[in-house]
Structures are given as structure tokens and as C-alpha cells.
Amino acid sequence: MMNKLLVFQSDFGLVDGAVAAMYGVAFEVDENLRAYNLTHDIPPYNIWEASYRLFQAMEYWPEDTVFVSVVDPGVGSVRKSVVVKTVNNQYVVTPDNGTLTHLKKYVGISEIREIEETRHRRKDTEHSYTFHGRDVYAFTGAKLASGIIGFEDVGNKFSVNSIVELEMGDVEVTNNSIKGTIDILDVRFGSLWTNISREDFTKLGFQFGEKVEVIIRNGARTIYNNRITYGKSFADVYISEQIIYVNSLYRMAIAINQGNFAKAYNISTDPSWTVEFKRLNNNI
Amino acid sequence: MMNKLLVFQSDFGLVDGAVAAMYGVAFEVDENLRAYNLTHDIPPYNIWEASYRLFQAMEYWPEDTVFVSVVDPGVGSVRKSVVVKTVNNQYVVTPDNGTLTHLKKYVGISEIREIEETRHRRKDTEHSYTFHGRDVYAFTGAKLASGIIGFEDVGNKFSVNSIVELEMGDVEVTNNSIKGTIDILDVRFGSLWTNISREDFTKLGFQFGEKVEVIIRNGARTIYNNRITYGKSFADVYISEQIIYVNSLYRMAIAINQGNFAKAYNISTDPSWTVEFKRLNNNI
Amino acid sequence: MMNKLLVFQSDFGLVDGAVAAMYGVAFEVDENLRAYNLTHDIPPYNIWEASYRLFQAMEYWPEDTVFVSVVDPGVGSVRKSVVVKTVNNQYVVTPDNGTLTHLKKYVGISEIREIEETRHRRKDTEHSYTFHGRDVYAFTGAKLASGIIGFEDVGNKFSVNSIVELEMGDVEVTNNSIKGTIDILDVRFGSLWTNISREDFTKLGFQFGEKVEVIIRNGARTIYNNRITYGKSFADVYISEQIIYVNSLYRMAIAINQGNFAKAYNISTDPSWTVEFKRLNNNI
Numbered sequence: 001m002m003n004k005l006l007v008f009q010s011d012f013g014l015v016d017g018a019v020a021a022m023y024g025v026a027f028e029v030d031e032n033l034r035a036y037n038l039t040h041d042i043p044p045y046n047i048w049e050a051s052y053r054l055f056q057a058m059e060y061w062p063e064d065t066v067f068v069s070v071v072d073p074g075v076g077s078v079r080k081s082v083v084v085k086t087v088n089n090q091y092v093v094t095p096d097n098g099t100l101t102h103l104k105k106y107v108g109i110s111e112i113r114e115i116e117e118t119r120h121r122r123k124d125t126e127h128s129y130t131f132h133g134r135d136v137y138a139f140t141g142a143k144l145a146s147g148i149i150g151f152e153d154v155g156n157k158f159s160v161n162s163i164v165e166l167e168m169g170d171v172e173v174t175n176n177s178i179k180g181t182i183d184i185l186d187v188r189f190g191s192l193w194t195n196i197s198r199e200d201f202t203k204l205g206f207q208f209g210e211k212v213e214v215i216i217r218n219g220a221r222t223i224y225n226n227r228i229t230y231g232k233s234f235a236d237v238y239i240s241e242q243i244i245y246v247n248s249l250y251r252m253a254i255a256i257n258q259g260n261f262a263k264a265y266n267i268s269t270d271p272s273w274t275v276e277f278k279r280l281n282n283n284i
Numbered sequence: 285m286m287n288k289l290l291v292f293q294s295d296f297g298l299v300d301g302a303v304a305a306m307y308g309v310a311f312e313v314d315e316n317l318r319a320y321n322l323t324h325d326i327p328p329y330n331i332w333e334a335s336y337r338l339f340q341a342m343e344y345w346p347e348d349t350v351f352v353s354v355v356d357p358g359v360g361s362v363r364k365s366v367v368v369k370t371v372n373n374q375y376v377v378t379p380d381n382g383t384l385t386h387l388k389k390y391v392g393i394s395e396i397r398e399i400e401e402t403r404h405r406r407k408d409t410e411h412s413y414t415f416h417g418r419d420v421y422a423f424t425g426a427k428l429a430s431g432i433i434g435f436e437d438v439g440n441k442f443s444v445n446s447i448v449e450l451e452m453g454d455v456e457v458t459n460n461s462i463k464g465t466i467d468i469l470d471v472r473f474g475s476l477w478t479n480i481s482r483e484d485f486t487k488l489g490f491q492f493g494e495k496v497e498v499i500i501r502n503g504a505r506t507i508y509n510n511r512i513t514y515g516k517s518f519a520d521v522y523i524s525e526q527i528i529y530v531n532s533l534y535r536m537a538i539a540i541n542q543g544n545f546a547k548a549y550n551i552s553t554d555p556s557w558t559v560e561f562k563r564l565n566n567n568i
Numbered sequence: 569m570m571n572k573l574l575v576f577q578s579d580f581g582l583v584d585g586a587v588a589a590m591y592g593v594a595f596e597v598d599e600n601l602r603a604y605n606l607t608h609d610i611p612p613y614n615i616w617e618a619s620y621r622l623f624q625a626m627e628y629w630p631e632d633t634v635f636v637s638v639v640d641p642g643v644g645s646v647r648k649s650v651v652v653k654t655v656n657n658q659y660v661v662t663p664d665n666g667t668l669t670h671l672k673k674y675v676g677i678s679e680i681r682e683i684e685e686t687r688h689r690r691k692d693t694e695h696s697y698t699f700h701g702r703d704v705y706a707f708t709g710a711k712l713a714s715g716i717i718g719f720e721d722v723g724n725k726f727s728v729n730s731i732v733e734l735e736m737g738d739v740e741v742t743n744n745s746i747k748g749t750i751d752i753l754d755v756r757f758g759s760l761w762t763n764i765s766r767e768d769f770t771k772l773g774f775q776f777g778e779k780v781e782v783i784i785r786n787g788a789r790t791i792y793n794n795r796i797t798y799g800k801s802f803a804d805v806y807i808s809e810q811i812i813y814v815n816s817l818y819r820m821a822i823a824i825n826q827g828n829f830a831k832a833y834n835i836s837t838d839p840s841w842t843v844e845f846k847r848l849n850n851n852i
């Protein structure tokens with residue numbers, strides 16, 4: 001018995017009627033659905049962020065919740081429209097264009113099915129090719145969340161291995177350092193979130209209060225090289241001082257306490273940016 | 285029996301407590317109302333966009349849904365506060381200031397009533413003249429959506445013909461061209477949405493894959509003149525190539541695939557802007 | 569019996585998954601909660617605005633509604649995490665860092681309790697120190713709103729007098745003038761909202777239609793000195809003319825009808841800005 005929770009994310013923004021149209025379609029399917037937003041401010045066409053945002057938020061929602069993600073620059077091309085079931089028994093309705101990258105790698109997908117559009121497309125919408133968000137994804141997600149269809153009714157299943165994945169950064173560990181990539185910016189506060197897990201970081205023996213050498217590179221170019229305190233929380237450093245901390249995804253992040261690190265150092269989140277944490281050389 | 289769905293739009297933005305105050309008032313009327321946003325990012329005072337957004341979103345919602353629209357630069361002046369019932373049995377609570385322009389022209393309004401404010405204004409709010417959104421519109425919309433009052437209780441009806449309309453662009457058709465206006469920008473993606481319907485456009489015989497001459501003028505001045513492919517979806521053109529396509533309102537639109545047409549060519553949406561699609565001259 | 573209404577505000581913005589994570593946690597506690605946003609666009613770290621927004625919106629919501637406010641620059645430091653009950657029988661879950669300033673002064677707080685985090689923190693989150701919004705505040709607010717815990721179960725109570733307060737501006741009255749501070753900007757429309765109540769203003773005898781001398785100072789420096797009409801609503805002045813009016817909080821405000829006063833005169837909202845309304849000297 002589904003819990004009727006339906007959560008939307010997209011790159012549509014909230015400035016026009018596009019998101020409201022998806023909500024309306026959901027309520028036309030079942031007025032008792034309970035619909036919420038993850039975010040609609042994913043930058044246009046940014047599939048990587050769509051993938052990351054699902055990863056950031058889904059685990060906090062109940063089992064059976066259905067998520068609809070519409071970041072779809074390839075609409076009308078050969079990408080599949082799919083529904084997945086994760087190992088946590090949650091569902092995601094999305095184009096299979098890399099949006100499932102983080103869920104596949106860090107959470108686990110048990111099953112994936114391709115949406116049979118002839119059956120799961122709102123009637124009379126065959127001539128609108130550019131708004132699958134409303135006519136296919138919201139519609140199918142709503143039917144699933146309401147219990148009108150079961151996951152097996154969505155369409156044929158295919159191999160989880162063939163799910164489209166975007167390239168992810170690696171994590172390289174040495175005796176005294178660990179290097180990873182900048183996964184995303186905590187946009188509002190200008191913090192850098194890396195792909196380095198707390199476990200891997202602490203295996204190097206770093207302690208709270210310890211200064212760590214931090215090197216940020218863009219490709220081969222060094223952009224930043226300094227020593228930053230590893231703190232439990234922002235309260236451990238002075239206002240405007242920098243800090244390495246564990247973020248809400250249990251990965252390492254860097255911020256300026258009540259400042260904006262990304263703007264201060266003109267950082268971006270391109271796969272060519274790397275962050276390295278090194279144990280301070282005791283001779284220095 | 286009303287479905288208790290209540291949908292708000294305004295030019296308030298979501299940055300302060302104004303929208304939340306309207307929601308609160310709705311729940312004070314009936315805690316079981318189900319309230320959602322259309323958008324609150326209509327540019328300040330932009331009645332034309334308020335009208336367009338209702339048109340863009342309402343048809344996807346169930347019958348009986350009540351919409352409250354508050355874009356009200358004339359608050360305190362002689363404009364009426366009204367509730368309309370559309371031919372689709374949906375309701376809109378709004379100032380009668382042109383917000384009903386597109387609904388009147390493209391959807392159809394069956395009946396309009398002026399809100400009897402002495403009866404439908406939150407008590408003790410007689411001294412606040414600038415926040416009708418909360419004290420009259422949200423309050424009346426909530427009472428209607430909950431079933432506490434019926435549409436006939438709102439106030440006296442008057443002639444649908446006298447509903448205030450903003451000036452709309454015309455569509456001019458010749459043997460080999462069709463000219464209309466730029467209704468709105470798909471803000472996020474920089475696409476131009478015209479008032480030219482898919483039917484009128486295709487009557488000229490344009491086929492998918494065909495190049496069409498496009499002339500955009502601001503008044504008499506030509507801003508843009510080029511040939512653009514008419515495609516089924518963005519996938520039919522290369523990334524960064526331009527495309528004419530059918531948008532989610534079944535009207536013709538122009539975009540750059542994964543670019544931003546409006547910014548690239550510095551286009552705006554003023555009634556003096558026109559878009560003309562012409563059959564290519566075979567001699568050229 | 570709680571009404572299950574849970575309202576969130578924060579400085580997180582809506583651009584990522586942070587707010588959605590708080591919603592998810594709430595629904596994990598009780599799927600039947602009804603969750604809404606006050607605003608998440610409080611400028612980062614701006615406790616004063618967090619306080620003001622609660623004040624702006626809470627009174628319009630039903631009794632028993634639980635509000636969760638997360639503007640927490642001091643996360644991890646010695647500030648308390650608390651739940652208050654107001655004289656209107658509403659609840660606020662927040663850091664005790666000044667967020668309760670306006671509620672304490674203008675509404676009234678009957679009781680305050682410190683959250684016993686060992687009991688009211690989501691399990692297995694002991695290592696995330698930076699996301700109390702999700703792991704303590706949303707979680708505790710949800711348990712309270714659902715009725716799973718009562719207010720007395722939150723933790724020990726302490727004296728309302730010791731609630732942290734930010735410095736507020738005073739209002740100074742003379743025979744022919746009243747001077748106060750700029751509490752906040754109505755961001756969207758560029759209006760200035762002062763801390764001067766309608767009662768205090770009208771005691772000076774100002775009438776609708778009367779011109780009032782207005783002096784805006786930043787510290788000792790005069791920024792603006794002109795005569796503005798006191799109007800009932802924007803309709804009482806010409807478009808682009810200035811107006812003094814009573815805002816939705818029954819306090820005096822200044823705007824340009826369909827313009828943006830704050831931008832026009834480069835005003836800000838720092839405690840050093842003052843606004844003085846003076847009776848026009850009849851000799852001038």
C-alpha cells in the first residue's frame with residue numbers, strides 16, 4: 001500500500017506554471033496524493049546536480065515514496081524514460097541520462113523498468129514532444145504513488161548494469177594524503193563538498209583541532225594551498241576563519257565560517273577540479 | 285462537494301512571510317484544505333504574466349480547484365475583487381484588472397461575481413488596505429474551496445463581457461507567412477513563446493525538418509532575420525542550434541537547443557515585438 | 569490534539585536538497601503531517617530577519633501549529649536548541665540565538681524548554697554536527713506536531729526572561745514628530761517597513777491625504793528629506809509617486825507606487841538607519 005508521497009525535482013525553476021502543471025496532472029490522477037518539492041532550481045541541463053540532489057535528499061524520506069526527476073536536455077532523443085526501485089524500496093521516475101549515477105553507485109538500484117509510453121502517457125498529448133515532465137513523468141509517477149499501477153505495470157525491465165552513468169571523480173589515497181573531487185557547492189553558503197568520505201579521511205588519523213594542508217587544483221594549476229583546521233562544527237573556528245568539516249552526507253567539506261569559500265577563491269565544480277588533504281609535514 | 289484544492293499565485297516572491305500569511309489564513313478557515321503554489325515569481329505588477337500563468341497551468345488541475353491570483357498594483361482603487369467560474373468548473377479569485385484576459389479569450393468564463401467585501405473580509409482587518417491578498421482573496425478562496433460558502437454566496441454577478449481585458453497581440457496570416465506576438469519568455473531556458481497556435485502554423489504546410497524564415501521585429505525595427513529548422517523536439521537539432529517547436533501550450537516557440545535565445549538576441553516581451561514565420565522563397 | 573501543521577523557515581534557500589531532507593525526516597516521523605514553508609530565503613546568517621518573518625506570518629496560522637526555524641550560524645557552539653509555546657498556543661522550534669526577539673517583545677512567550685538532544689535527535693546522527701536543521705529541529709518539530717511527544721516531553725523549562733534578544737530600535741515621539749528604525753525591506757517591492765505602529769503615528773494627528781515630512785538618516789547623515797503623502801493605499805497617489813501607508817503588520821511604511829523606494833534611494837536596513845515623520849511646518 002503506497003504512502004501517496006510524491007516528490008518532484010527539475011531544472012524548471014519556480015518562476016512559471018511548469019511545475020504547477022505537473023502537480024495538477026498528479027492531482028487529476030489522485031486528489032489524495034501528497035506532493036512536495038525536492039528542488040526545481042537545478043541549473044538548466046545539469047544532470048550531474050540532478051543526480052546529486054536525489055542522493056542528498058532521498059534517504060530521509062519514508063519507504064515507498066515516489067520521486068519524479070525531470071532534467072531532460074535530451075528530450076525527444078533516444079534516451080529511455082524509466083522508473084527504478086532502489087534497495088530502500090523507493091522509486092524514481094526519470095530520463096535514463098545519468099540522473100541515476102549517484103543512486104546507482106552509492107545507494108543501490110534493485111530493478112529498472114522502461115516506461116511503456118503508449119500506456120502511460122496522458123491522453124491527447126501525442127503532439128507535445130517537449131513536455132514529458134508533465135505528460136509522461138508526472139503522470140506515471142502519480143499513478144505509481146497512488147497505487148493505480150504497480151511497479152511491474154510500468155513496462156519491461158532491463159539490466160541495472162546498463163543504467164547510464166556520468167563520469168565520477170576518483171578518490172586517491174596515499175600514506176599521508178587523500179585526494180578527491182569537488183562534488184558540488186553548498187550554493188547558499190559557498191562551501192565545497194568533496195567526494196571524500198569521513199571514513200576515508202579519518203583513516204589518515206586526522207583529529208579535531210588539527211591543521212591540515214589543503215591543495216585545490218584546477219587540472220594541473222594550483223588554485224589554493226593553505227592550512228585549514230579540521231573542526232567538529234563552525235563554532236570551532238573564529239568567524240571568517242576556514243574550516244574542514246563533515247557535511248550532512250558524511251563527506252568532507254570546506255567552508256569559511258559565515259563567509260563564502262567558493263566566491264572568495266573563485267572555485268567551480270568541473271570534473272577537472274581536485275581537493276587534496278595532506279598531513280602537515282612536521283618539519284615545516 | 286469541493287475537492288479542497290487551493291492554488292495560489294502572486295507577485296510577492298517567496299522571500300518573506302507574505303505567502304505564508306495567505307496559507308495560514310486558508311488553514312484558519314479549514315485545516316483540511318490542500319494548498320499549493322502556482323508561482324509567486326510573477327514580476328512585480330505584471331498583470332499580463334499573471335493572466336498567462338493561469339492559462340498555462342489551470343487546465344491540468346481537477347475540476348472544482350480554486351485558484352487565488354494576487355497581482356494587484358491597483359489595490360485600493362476602483363478595480364473590483366471578483367470570483368469567476370470557468371467553463372471547466374474551476375474558480376479564480378482575483379482583482380478584475382486584466383488577470384482574466386487569457387482565460388476569457390482562450391478558455392471561457394461562464395460566470396463572474398463581485399466579492400461582497402463586507403461579508404468576505406477577515407474580521408478586524410478594515411484598517412489594512414494594502415494586503416487584500418491575505419484579508420480578502422485568500423480568505424474568500426479558502427471559504428469557497430472548503431465548501432463553507434458556495435459560489436452564489438460570493439456576491440452579485442455581473443456580465444462576463446465587462447471583464448477587464450489587456451490588449452492582446454493579433455495573428456496575421458498570408459499565403460506564405462504568419463505573424464504574431466511574443467506572449468512570454470520561458471524564462472529559465474530563454475525560449476520565446478508566441479501566440480501563434482500549432483494549427484494556424486501547420487495550415488501553411490510547414491513540415492518537420494523544414495527550414496523556416498523567421499523575422500523578429502520590435503515595432504518597425506528588424507532585430508532578427510534568419511532561417512530556423514522546425515523540429516519535433518530539441519533532439520532534432522544540434523546542441524546550440526536554433527529550433528522552432530511546439531510548446532506545452534500547443535503554440536509555436538523558438539529556442540536554442542541548450543542555449544538561451546532571448547539573451548543571445550536581447551529580446552523582450554513588450555506588445556511591440558512581433559515574430560513572423562515565412563515560407564522560404566525557393567529562388568533564394 | 570495537534571492539528572499536524574508543521575511550517576519550516578530557514579536560510580537554506582530552495583536550490584538544493586537541504587529543505588527536502590527536513591521534510592523527509594518529518595514524514596518519516598508521521599506521514600500524515602502537513603508540512604509547508606514560511607520562507608527559506610532568509611539571507612544567510614540573518615537572525616534578525618528570521619525573527620521578523622516569524623512575527624510577520626505566525627499570527628495568521630491556527631492554534632497548535634508548530635514552526636521550525638533554522639537560521640543557525642552558531643551551530644555547534646553553546647547556544648541552546650529550544651521549543652517555545654507562545655501566548656497564542658503556537659510552538660516554535662529554533663536555536664535560542666535571537667530568533668525569538670520579535671515574538672518575545674510583540675506577541676508573548678508563555679513557556680520555553682530546552683530540547684534534550686540525547687532523546688530528540690535522529691538515531692545514528694551523532695557524527696553530523698552541522699545539520700541540526702534536519703537531525704534535531706525538524707525531527708523534534710515533527711514529533712511535537714504529530715502528537716508523539718507533548719511539549720512537556722521536550723526537555724527542561726527555563727526562564728522566559730533569559731531568552732536571547734537582538735537589539736531593537738526604539739521609537740521616539742515628540743509633539744510634532746515620531747522617529748523609528750527601518751525594520752525590514754519588503755524586498756520584492758522595495759518598500760521600507762518601519763517599527764512605528766499605526767497607533768503611535770496617528771496619535772500625532774496625521775490624516776489621509778496629508779503631506780508629511782520624511783527624513784531618513786544613516787547614523788548622523790541625512791540620506792533623504794522630502795514630503796510624502798500619507799495615503800490609504802497605493803491608489804491614492806499617482807504611479808511613480810511616493811506614499812506613506814500602513815502595512816500588513818499595522819506599521820508605517822514608505823513606497824513608490826509601482827516603483828522601488830529602497831533602490832531609488834539606496835537604502836539599507838542596518839540598525840543605524842532611522843526614519844522620522846514630522847508634521848509639516850506651516851510656515852514653509
